[in-house]
Amino acid sequence: MMTIHEAAVAMRQKKLTPVQLLQQCLERIERYEKSVRAWVMVAREEALEQAKRLTRELEKGDDRGPLHGIPVGIKDIFDVFDWPTAAGSHLWAQSIARKDSVAVERLRQAGAVILGKTVTTAYASFDPPPTRNPWRLDRTPGGSSSGSAAAVACGMCLGAVASQTGGSITRPASYCGVASLKPTYGRISLEGVVPLAPSMDHVGVMASCVRDLGLLCSALSDPFPTFSSQNAFAEPEHPPTLARIGGLFLDRAEPVVTDAVHQAVTKLKAAGAKVVSMDPPAPFAEVLQRHRTVMAVEAAEFHEHRLRRHPEDYPPRITALIREGMETSATEYVRALHHKDTLTDALIEQLELSDAHAFLVPATTSPPPSAETTGDPAFNSPWSYTGLPAVSFPIAWTDDGVPLCVQLIGDRFHEEELLRWAAWCERVVGCERREIPTLRS
Amino acid sequence: MMTIHEAAVAMRQKKLTPVQLLQQCLERIERYEKSVRAWVMVAREEALEQAKRLTRELEKGDDRGPLHGIPVGIKDIFDVFDWPTAAGSHLWAQSIARKDSVAVERLRQAGAVILGKTVTTAYASFDPPPTRNPWRLDRTPGGSSSGSAAAVACGMCLGAVASQTGGSITRPASYCGVASLKPTYGRISLEGVVPLAPSMDHVGVMASCVRDLGLLCSALSDPFPTFSSQNAFAEPEHPPTLARIGGLFLDRAEPVVTDAVHQAVTKLKAAGAKVVSMDPPAPFAEVLQRHRTVMAVEAAEFHEHRLRRHPEDYPPRITALIREGMETSATEYVRALHHKDTLTDALIEQLELSDAHAFLVPATTSPPPSAETTGDPAFNSPWSYTGLPAVSFPIAWTDDGVPLCVQLIGDRFHEEELLRWAAWCERVVGCERREIPTLRS
Numbered sequence: 001m002m003t004i005h006e007a008a009v010a011m012r013q014k015k016l017t018p019v020q021l022l023q024q025c026l027e028r029i030e031r032y033e034k035s036v037r038a039w040v041m042v043a044r045e046e047a048l049e050q051a052k053r054l055t056r057e058l059e060k061g062d063d064r065g066p067l068h069g070i071p072v073g074i075k076d077i078f079d080v081f082d083w084p085t086a087a088g089s090h091l092w093a094q095s096i097a098r099k100d101s102v103a104v105e106r107l108r109q110a111g112a113v114i115l116g117k118t119v120t121t122a123y124a125s126f127d128p129p130p131t132r133n134p135w136r137l138d139r140t141p142g143g144s145s146s147g148s149a150a151a152v153a154c155g156m157c158l159g160a161v162a163s164q165t166g167g168s169i170t171r172p173a174s175y176c177g178v179a180s181l182k183p184t185y186g187r188i189s190l191e192g193v194v195p196l197a198p199s200m201d202h203v204g205v206m207a208s209c210v211r212d213l214g215l216l217c218s219a220l221s222d223p224f225p226t227f228s229s230q231n232a233f234a235e236p237e238h239p240p241t242l243a244r245i246g247g248l249f250l251d252r253a254e255p256v257v258t259d260a261v262h263q264a265v266t267k268l269k270a271a272g273a274k275v276v277s278m279d280p281p282a283p284f285a286e287v288l289q290r291h292r293t294v295m296a297v298e299a300a301e302f303h304e305h306r307l308r309r310h311p312e313d314y315p316p317r318i319t320a321l322i323r324e325g326m327e328t329s330a331t332e333y334v335r336a337l338h339h340k341d342t343l344t345d346a347l348i349e350q351l352e353l354s355d356a357h358a359f360l361v362p363a364t365t366s367p368p369p370s371a372e373t374t375g376d377p378a379f380n381s382p383w384s385y386t387g388l389p390a391v392s393f394p395i396a397w398t399d400d401g402v403p404l405c406v407q408l409i410g411d412r413f414h415e416e417e418l419l420r421w422a423a424w425c426e427r428v429v430g431c432e433r434r435e436i437p438t439l440r441s
Numbered sequence: 442m443m444t445i446h447e448a449a450v451a452m453r454q455k456k457l458t459p460v461q462l463l464q465q466c467l468e469r470i471e472r473y474e475k476s477v478r479a480w481v482m483v484a485r486e487e488a489l490e491q492a493k494r495l496t497r498e499l500e501k502g503d504d505r506g507p508l509h510g511i512p513v514g515i516k517d518i519f520d521v522f523d524w525p526t527a528a529g530s531h532l533w534a535q536s537i538a539r540k541d542s543v544a545v546e547r548l549r550q551a552g553a554v555i556l557g558k559t560v561t562t563a564y565a566s567f568d569p570p571p572t573r574n575p576w577r578l579d580r581t582p583g584g585s586s587s588g589s590a591a592a593v594a595c596g597m598c599l600g601a602v603a604s605q606t607g608g609s610i611t612r613p614a615s616y617c618g619v620a621s622l623k624p625t626y627g628r629i630s631l632e633g634v635v636p637l638a639p640s641m642d643h644v645g646v647m648a649s650c651v652r653d654l655g656l657l658c659s660a661l662s663d664p665f666p667t668f669s670s671q672n673a674f675a676e677p678e679h680p681p682t683l684a685r686i687g688g689l690f691l692d693r694a695e696p697v698v699t700d701a702v703h704q705a706v707t708k709l710k711a712a713g714a715k716v717v718s719m720d721p722p723a724p725f726a727e728v729l730q731r732h733r734t735v736m737a738v739e740a741a742e743f744h745e746h747r748l749r750r751h752p753e754d755y756p757p758r759i760t761a762l763i764r765e766g767m768e769t770s771a772t773e774y775v776r777a778l779h780h781k782d783t784l785t786d787a788l789i790e791q792l793e794l795s796d797a798h799a800f801l802v803p804a805t806t807s808p809p810p811s812a813e814t815t816g817d818p819a820f821n822s823p824w825s826y827t828g829l830p831a832v833s834f835p836i837a838w839t840d841d842g843v844p845l846c847v848q849l850i851g852d853r854f855h856e857e858e859l860l861r862w863a864a865w866c867e868r869v870v871g872c873e874r875r876e877i878p879t880l881r882s
Contacts, residue, residue: 046750082747094535098635194539306523 001028001155004212008066011058018051018058018069021158022113025071029156032436035137037130038150040076040086042116047071050113057111064111066215072107073151073160075144076117077124078203079192080104087194088122088129091313101192103161103203103220110219115157118147123303124168124196125318126374133175133368134436135402142172142364143374145206149176152206154436159207159216164384165196165295167364167377169204170392170407175368175375177394177403177434179426180206181213181419182380184412185387188221197298199337200291200384208433210393210423217415239272240421242408243356247279252378254366260396260404261362264429271428276354281346283339288378290336291385292324297333300325344386348411357421363392363405379407389415391422394431401437442469442596445653449507452499459492459499459510462599463554466512470597473877476578478571479591481517481527483557488512491554498552505552507656513548514592514601516585517558518565519644520633521545528635529563529570532754542633544602544644544661551660556598559588564744565609565637566759567815574616574809575877576843583613583805584815586647590617593647595877600648600657605825606637606736608805608818610645611833611848616809616816618835618844618875620867621647622654622860623821625853626828629661638739640778641732641825649874651834651864658856680713681862683849684797688720693819695807701837701845702803705870712869717795722787724780729819731777732826733765738774741766785827789852798862804833804846820848830856832863835872842878 001024002010010016029042054069074080077087079097081104086092104114119131121144131146133139134153141150145162149172152160162169164182173180181204188203195201205216244265250258265275300322307314307322314322351359365376383390392407408425410418442465443451451457470483495510515521518528520538522545527533545555560572562585572587574580575594582591586603590613593601603610605623614621622645629644636642646657685706691699706716741763748755748763755763792800806817824831833848849866851859 082750092537095537095539096533098536309523 001158001208003209004066004070004158004207004215005209007070007158008068011069018054018113019048021069022047022051022071022115025115025156025158028154032134032154032156036132036134036150036154038118038147038154038156039073040117040119040147041083043083043114047113047115054111054113064109065219067107067219068111069113070111070159071113071115071157073115073118073148073157074104075148075160075162076120077163077194078104078161080114080117083117085194087124088120089313091310097192099192102189103193106220107161112159112219118145118151118160120144121146121374122315123299123318124163124165124194125299125321127315127317128372128374132371133402135177136368136400138371139368139402140175140371140374142175142368144168145172146374148206149173149178152176152178152208159205159212161220162204162206163193164202164204164380165200166291166384167380169202169206170363170380170383170390171375171377173206174363174392174403174405177405178206178208179210179213179393180204180391181217181415182383182390183217183221183415184389187389187413187415188217195298195302197295199298200294200387202384210391210419210426213391214416214419217419234420236420236424239268239274240357240424241274241276241355242268242358242360243351243354244275244277245280245359245361246277248285249280249361252365252376253362256398257362257364257366257404261406264395264406265360267429268425273425273428275360276356278350278354281343281350283343283346284382286339287343287382287385290339291381293328293332293336294340294385296321296325297328298325340385344388347386347388351411358408358410358418360406360408363407367398367402367404383409388412389418391418393422393426395429396431397434442599442649444650445507445511445599445648445656446650448511448599449509452510459495459554460489462510463488463492463512463556466556466597466599469595473575473595473597477573477575477591477595479559479588479595479597480514481558481560481588482524484524484555488554488556495552495554505550506660508548508660509552510554511552511600512554512556512598514556514559514589514598515545516589516601516603517561518604518635519545519602521555521558524558526635528565529561530754532751538633540633543630544634547661548602553600553660559586559592559601561585562587562815563756564740564759565604565606565635566740566762568756568758569813569815573812574843576618577809577841579812580809580843581616581812581815583616583809585609586613587815589647590614590619593617593619593649600646600653603645603647604634605643605645605821606641607732607825608821610643610647611804611821611824611831612816612818614647615804615833615844615846618846619647619649620651620654620834621645621832622658622856623824623831624658624662624856625830628830628854628856629658636739636743638736640739641735641828643825651832651860651867654832655857655860658860675861677861677865680715681798681865682715682717682796683709683799683801684792684795685716685718685801686721687718689726690721690802693806693817694803697839698803698805698807698845702847705836705847706801708870709866714866714869716801717797719791719795722784722791724784724787725823727780728784728823728826731780732822734769734773734777735781735826737762737766738769739766781826785829788827788829792852799849799851799859801847801849804848808839808843808845824850829853830859832859834863834867836870837872838875
């Protein structure tokens with residue numbers, strides 16, 4: 001499957017139309033969806049109408065930019081006009097949105113074809129979804145943006161909108177072997193999105209390469225004045241300085257992950273990158289526990305009344321999270337909020353003191369585990385918690401054919417630089433792009 | 442059935458509890474609902490829980506004010522947390538709101554019992570609803586706030602939230618013989634309300650007497666600093682000066698209506714009111730046509746895409762309105778907006794020049810017509826269009842047992858004075874309060 005950039009170029013060279021591109025995506029849905037179950041709904045006819053209109057626009061020379069005619073998937077916690085927003089709830093299955101979420105509105109304006117709604121875990125939490133990992137059907141695609149990750153991996157769409165409160169973007173993207181951006185907290189509007197924990201909810205994107213992430217993020221976010229498609233494709237002037245976080249943090253990683261990261265770092269160094277190692281700052285020791293406190297309390301604030309009324313509409317893990325939040329004392333929550341600020345400042349200071357452009361850390365603790373879980377978000381929650389932007393991309397394949405990824409974490413609102421460094425690293429590491437195998441479990 | 446004020450007094454005298462009051466309402470629903478069909482849903486159990494909690498609060502001395510424990514009905518275009526907002530649409534029948542509209546949130550905070558959703562015409566437009574006029578089942582209750590008006594008339598609830606873009610509050614309230622307030626444009630938040638024509642959409646209230654309207658409006662609207670329950674019950678210091686609009690305007694009224702208004706005016710004069718007569722200002726001649734233009738264009742802006750996709754979900758009159766709006770030229774719309782401002786200024790000037798406190802005009806052109814229509818909004822649209830506040834209340838009964846009402850229209854954001862003048866007029870006219878007869882068509 002082509003990248004967004006490749007498709008955009010082909011369209012300007014009159015070698016491809018939005019309608020043809022959509023048909024390629026629909027064929028892949030036909031081929032893989034029965035096994036992968038990435039979609040809550042695919043709006044075939046409506047998407048075809050959009051693609052026809054966008055094809056006519058291009059023929060007339062009305063060019064909306066790099067997303068013109070690009071089919072995208074929308075995680076089913078985002079409102080799309082006239083479609084239900086179920087968010088994994090049974091009772092919300094027919095809750096039709098009266099208007100687009102801001103993210104979807106932006107994508108439409110940029111000319112994207114809104115292809116359908118992708119599967120989310122219930123309320124964007126941890127309960128395993130019906131979706132399967134396209135590389136191994138017995139494995140999880142990760143959560144909560146399970147469908148978005150699996151759909152992009154299969155080439156059912158070229159990009160997808162996702163969201164993250166713990167590890168809901170980076171983790172599924174990595175398990176499925178696609179690139180992802182969880183931008184700075186607040187970068188993309190949350191209006192029209194079902195909340196999980198509003199102070200840590202992030203809208204982000206997935207695509208098949210890092211540069212495509214920039215094209216998507218540029219369309220989605222307002223305060224991105226310097227971010228143009230041109231900049232997204234400019235090489236950095238010199239190789240980056242990357243800070244590796246070791247110590248307690250890295251102890252959670254499986255050897256197969258640390259080995260893959262080690263090999264990638266070797267290639268980066270050989271290409272001229274400077275890599276410094278450091279221990280995490282002291283407050284890092286508490287990050288997972290404090291993150292859980294904030295998430296539990298804020299999820300409880302939103303869901304408490306519905307959980308009381310409709311316990312049958314809440315699977316076990318989100319139920320446990322809400323109950324935990326209901327039982328948390330306010331002082332514990334306030335302490336977590338203070339800790340959140342302290343840790344964020346400490347991390348930014350550490351970047352500055354080491355003259356590093358970004359932290360480089362594994363994207364996940366392990367390859368995708370079995371489908372009975374959605375995997376461990378321990379390497380992702382810290383960036384949801386601190387709101388620092390994180391870009392992830394594949395670096396290797398395991399012997400049993402599943403992808404492994406790394407992530408770069410940068411300073412707040414420095415997505416543009418971060419994506420350029422990440423694109424450089426992605427090119428240098430040069431992880432093979434594979435086609436989905438004949439599906440097997 | 443008692444008024445909100447009477448119930449509030451009885452509760453403070455420990456003669457009534459919120460639970461008992463709710464049970465009286467539920468008994469009336471049991472008795473009349475099958476014939477009247479005022480409700481889309483009645484949340485019996487949930488309302489009972491609310492009433493129990495509010496009863497305990499009062500016992501402990503936690504008093505939320507005059508709406509504490511008062512059952513209210515909510516027009517089904519307002520979002521109520523965890524209930525569907527169907528707005529008369531079949532496709533939206535299971536569209537569950539993720540949060541309360543601002544109006545409902547305010548009522549909850551004021552201690553009202555949110556009893557259920559009342560019937561609206563489709564999309565708050567003109568297509569006849571299933572609801573019937575409780576005084577004569579072969580007549581219309583009016584529209585679009587049909588269920589709110591009928592429910593209050595039957596004592597199924599003591600107050601109701603409604604909305605008006607043409608004549609959707611004053612007309613049904615008058616046909617059903619209850620008091621209503623359509624406040625100044627912008628007085629009560631429209632957040633969480635399905636729009637019809639946003640520049641003329643108003644949230645308003647219905648109750649069984651004018652003073653109750655003040656209690657409801659005071660809870661619903663933010664910029665009401667001087668409006669306290671105390672003021673609502675203070676008599677004005679002297680009788681009002683009222684301006685009667687004659688000329689072309691009044692020509693649409695049936696003789697039974699003009700006779701009733703004439704008799705009411707005679708009583709008001711006898712009690713000391715000064716009544717001056719005037720022709721409407723020149724721009725008034727175009728008001729109905731221009732109002733229709735604004736309504737059609739703005740309704741089309743919201744509904745156009747859904748109408749194209751789901752024509753089967755749009756009954757004939759709203760369909761015609763939207764199509765009209767789709768075919769209207771932008772210049773015609775802009776001209777209407779200019780006319781709207783001109784007329785509003787002219788009316789306010791006319792009030793000032795005549796030293797009048799309010800305009801006094803019939804609330805409807807006729808008694809409630811047959812249930813095949815929702816009646817003529819010609820006496821109401823001008824106040825939706827200009828955004829001036831309008832209070833209506835019953836003045837007489839026709840020989841065949843249906844009510845007739847009058848309305849007072851005041852200056853912008855002068856609801857407090859307007860309601861006090863209206864309460865004075867209501868008392869002086871002294872229209873008999875009747876119980877719903879054994880229902881017959």
